[in-house]
Amino acid sequence: MFAAFFAAYAVLKDGVNSGPSGKDLFNLPYALIETFVLLFAALTSGIGSIFVHRRKRKRAITFFLITALLGLGFLSMEWIELSDWIQRGYSWKFSAFLSTFFTIIGTHAFHVFFAILWVFVFLIPLFFRQITDTDIRRLSCLRMFWQFIFIVWVCIFNIVYLIGAL
Amino acid sequence: MFGRLTLEAFQHDWIEYAAGLSMVFGALATVILLTYFRLWKWLWKEWLTTVDHKKIGIMYIIVSFIMLFKGIFDAVMMRLQQVWSVGDSMGYITASHFQQVATAHGVTMIFFVGMGLMFGIINMILPLQIGARDVAFPALNSISFWLFTSGAMFILVSLIVGEFAGTGWTSYPPLSGLKYSPGVGVDYWLWTIQISGVGSLLSGINFFVTILKMRCPGMKLMRMPIFVWASFATMIMVMFAFPILTATLNMLTTDRLIDTKLFTTEAGGNPMMYINLIWAWGHPEVYILILPAFGIFSEVVAVFSEKRLFGYKTMVYAIFVITFLSFIVWLHHFFTMGSGASVNAFFGIMTMIIAVPTGVKVFNWLFTMFQGRVRLDTPMLWFLGFAIVFVLGGMTGVMMSIPAVDFQVHNTLFLVAHFHSVIIGGVVFGFFAGYSYWFPKFTGIMLNERIGKWAFGFWLSGFLLAFMPLYLLGFMGATRRLDHYEPQTGFFPLFAVAGVGAILICIGFGLQILQILVSIKENKKDLSGDPWNGRTLEWSTSSPPPHYNFAHIPEVHSIDPFWEMKKEPEMKKKPLHEIHMPSNTGVGVYLGALSFIFGFAMIWHMFWLAILSAIIMVGCLIARLYEKNTEYYISVEEIKRDA
Numbered sequence: 001m002f003a004a005f006f007a008a009y010a011v012l013k014d015g016v017n018s019g020p021s022g023k024d025l026f027n028l029p030y031a032l033i034e035t036f037v038l039l040f041a042a043l044t045s046g047i048g049s050i051f052v053h054r055r056k057r058k059r060a061i062t063f064f065l066i067t068a069l070l071g072l073g074f075l076s077m078e079w080i081e082l083s084d085w086i087q088r089g090y091s092w093k094f095s096a097f098l099s100t101f102f103t104i105i106g107t108h109a110f111h112v113f114f115a116i117l118w119v120f121v122f123l124i125p126l127f128f129r130q131i132t133d134t135d136i137r138r139l140s141c142l143r144m145f146w147q148f149i150f151i152v153w154v155c156i157f158n159i160v161y162l163i164g165a166l
Numbered sequence: 167m168f169g170r171l172t173l174e175a176f177q178h179d180w181i182e183y184a185a186g187l188s189m190v191f192g193a194l195a196t197v198i199l200l201t202y203f204r205l206w207k208w209l210w211k212e213w214l215t216t217v218d219h220k221k222i223g224i225m226y227i228i229v230s231f232i233m234l235f236k237g238i239f240d241a242v243m244m245r246l247q248q249v250w251s252v253g254d255s256m257g258y259i260t261a262s263h264f265q266q267v268a269t270a271h272g273v274t275m276i277f278f279v280g281m282g283l284m285f286g287i288i289n290m291i292l293p294l295q296i297g298a299r300d301v302a303f304p305a306l307n308s309i310s311f312w313l314f315t316s317g318a319m320f321i322l323v324s325l326i327v328g329e330f331a332g333t334g335w336t337s338y339p340p341l342s343g344l345k346y347s348p349g350v351g352v353d354y355w356l357w358t359i360q361i362s363g364v365g366s367l368l369s370g371i372n373f374f375v376t377i378l379k380m381r382c383p384g385m386k387l388m389r390m391p392i393f394v395w396a397s398f399a400t401m402i403m404v405m406f407a408f409p410i411l412t413a414t415l416n417m418l419t420t421d422r423l424i425d426t427k428l429f430t431t432e433a434g435g436n437p438m439m440y441i442n443l444i445w446a447w448g449h450p451e452v453y454i455l456i457l458p459a460f461g462i463f464s465e466v467v468a469v470f471s472e473k474r475l476f477g478y479k480t481m482v483y484a485i486f487v488i489t490f491l492s493f494i495v496w497l498h499h500f501f502t503m504g505s506g507a508s509v510n511a512f513f514g515i516m517t518m519i520i521a522v523p524t525g526v527k528v529f530n531w532l533f534t535m536f537q538g539r540v541r542l543d544t545p546m547l548w549f550l551g552f553a554i555v556f557v558l559g560g561m562t563g564v565m566m567s568i569p570a571v572d573f574q575v576h577n578t579l580f581l582v583a584h585f586h587s588v589i590i591g592g593v594v595f596g597f598f599a600g601y602s603y604w605f606p607k608f609t610g611i612m613l614n615e616r617i618g619k620w621a622f623g624f625w626l627s628g629f630l631l632a633f634m635p636l637y638l639l640g641f642m643g644a645t646r647r648l649d650h651y652e653p654q655t656g657f658f659p660l661f662a663v664a665g666v667g668a669i670l671i672c673i674g675f676g677l678q679i680l681q682i683l684v685s686i687k688e689n690k691k692d693l694s695g696d697p698w699n700g701r702t703l704e705w706s707t708s709s710p711p712p713h714y715n716f717a718h719i720p721e722v723h724s725i726d727p728f729w730e731m732k733k734e735p736e737m738k739k740k741p742l743h744e745i746h747m748p749s750n751t752g753v754g755v756y757l758g759a760l761s762f763i764f765g766f767a768m769i770w771h772m773f774w775l776a777i778l779s780a781i782i783m784v785g786c787l788i789a790r791l792y793e794k795n796t797e798y799y800i801s802v803e804e805i806k807r808d809a
Binding site for chain 2 (some may be wrong): 001002003005006007008011012014015016017092093094095096097098099100103104105117121125138
């Protein structure tokens with residue numbers, strides 16, 4: 001699905017409707033910070049998952065909560081960046097380039113949102129009882145999902161931001 | 167409150183009223199009958215909430231047959247218009263309604279008949295053939311089915327509320343964009359495909375895992391029946407192709423809903439992007455339909471020739487060559503739309519190469535029949551019909567793969583005749599062969615052979631009469647989706663012949679319905695569990711199979727395991743064990759219903775309802791996570807009682 005979006009981006013990124021292109025809009029250091037925030041979210045979910053396997057309940061909860069917080073931080077950074085663009089009049093309605101950009105970022109943010117939601121869905125029961133085999137399986141899957149989100153973000157950073165800023 | 171939905175949406179011409187009302191009455195009659203016989207509880211417990219792959223398969227087939235009825239009805243309406251609307255007469259339906267009927271026909275037949283029959287038969291057969299007790303994720307399987315059904319509902323509802331897309335089944339922008347299609351038709355099209363497409367994707371993942379993880383001991387990959395191989399390749403294509411569809415539809419939806427500029431002709435948008443993407447999904451899609459049909463024929467030919475399938479390994483290789491090639495030929499759907507000569511040449515050559523593995527398969531089937539003891543029962547007749555019609559359709563396909571020829575016949579009835587030859591001749595005949603071959607397995611009663619053969623005769627002759635004239639009409643320049651023409655064109659006699667063909671097909675379909683009724687009345691039981699002298703594992707259990715499929719998980723030592731088992735004089739009795747099975751769940755029904763409400767709300771811009779149903783959907787999923795009693799055990803006594 002993201003591959004299809006990237007293909008669309010590659011075709012449409014020059015369709016700027018005589019407005020700003022990636023070169024004018026992208027703030028690469030800011031995007032790099034976002035990348036690191038998400039990297040650490042994936043990393044802490046990995047560490048959390050190790051503690052789940054060792055059945056260390058409290059540490060697992062702590063690390064997955066950090067994951068969720070970093071995820072929220074990532075989303076709010078995106079929000080700040082993009083709402084600034086929209087205020088300057090460059091929303092998805094402005095040009096094909098901005099349309100594909102917002103489609104990709106929006107779809108990715110949607111995934112991040114559900115990853116955060118699912119952290120809470122899986123964690124809340126752990127406050128009240130011990131870790132079961134089902135929890136181990138679920139949280140391992142969730143960890144993979146966080147890593148998937150990060151890998152997709154790496155592709156976005158390379159294809160959308162770096163190539164787009166050329 | 168109701169978004170765009172006003173009373174105007176319910177105003178139609180008399181034809182649409184008649185269709186819509188008959189549908190409403192049909193639904194009401196069903197509800198009344200169910201209430202009268204007090205069957206609601208039975209329906210809910212035994213069918214709607216089931217996770218049994220066999221019952222889900224049967225429900226897929228029932229939905230597909232209802233949709234097939236609708237699709238054939240659409241086709242007859244178009245044929246009637248094309249005979250009627252000549253010269254001064256404008257026919258009986260308006261041009262815009264005609265385009266809606268054409269679009270609905272295509273969408274119905276591809277998504278809800280082709281895909282439905284395919285997933286139905288795979289559901290019923292595949293777990294049995296690999297010696298499994300169910301699919302890998304039974305509840306997910308139920309969800310997939312209900313998303314598919316929910317998608318089908320949109321087409322039916324669009325008859326009563328609003329309109330359907332008039333843009334052709336692929337809905338190219340800019341025509342399908344907001345500027346040129348401001349109505350709800352394209353939105354119905356989008357959500358019907360989006361929701362059933364998600365269901366297909368989930369099924370694809372489910373069966374992929376099932377084939378890799380659930381095979382019985384001894385069934386190595388190279389011992390799997392060809393039908394399983396074909397399904398495996400199909401699921402790989404589903405997993406690669408359907409996300410492209412989801413992304414593409416998503417982009418068209420945002421274009422129409424929040425005014426993005428992706429496929430518009432202004433602000434830098436690019437409609438060709440859509441056309442490339444839709445065919446990057448659409449071309450694999452036609453192979454997703456045909457490969458399982460090829461798999462069915464491989465089973466049928468071997469059984470009814472009483473011979474091992476010729477060239478098992480080459481069959482497997484051919485399947486995977488087709489799988490690979492299916493992803494690099496999409497551009498042949500639009501040779502005429504402005505790509506350069508060298509690009510066209512590349513895609514033309516790739517398209518021609520597909521004929522090679524397909525030819526390998528056809529020859530393998532013919533060599534399987536050679537020197538075999540061929541029995542001409544109904545499934546085998548469908549194969550013979552297929553062999554003629556499909557090869558013909560394949561050859562016209564190779565003709566059109568030459569870009570220069572395609573420039574002449576692009577979007578004419580020649581193309582329509584070509585893809586109906588391969589889809590009716592290949593996919594539909596294939597699934598009918600599978601349906602008549604496996605019917606006794608699932609119901610425990612034999613189908614009436616006599617009516618079956620008549621139905622085949624009507625289908626084949628009707629097909630030839632209905633579509634051979636279209637090849638000629640295509641050469642004469644008749645375009646597809648043509649709702650009116652002048653008598654001087656000389657189209658009329660050929661359209662009249664095609665109309666007669668459509669009537670014969672209707673009789674064939676009617677005979678198939680009659681066949682089911684007569685067979686139920688005759689009630690000729692299949693007590694052996696193996697009426698056709700079969701070769702694969704599904705025939706080793708009783709007909710219909712118990713809900714746990716096999717009392718003992720079978721062990722396999724060769725390619726045709728049941729054939730080998732039958733040769734062995736005595737099997738050692740192994741002790742029975744408790745069987746671990748998944749329990750029924752209503753989550754599929756709830757998600758199907760909610761996704762329908764969600765889609766309907768999005769179509770009519772009732773955003774509060776869309777958000778509400780989306781939240782409840784997520785709630786349903788979370789509730790499912792903490793559901794208890796998701797599995798149970800069947801005791802040894804119960805298994806003994808069945809045996």
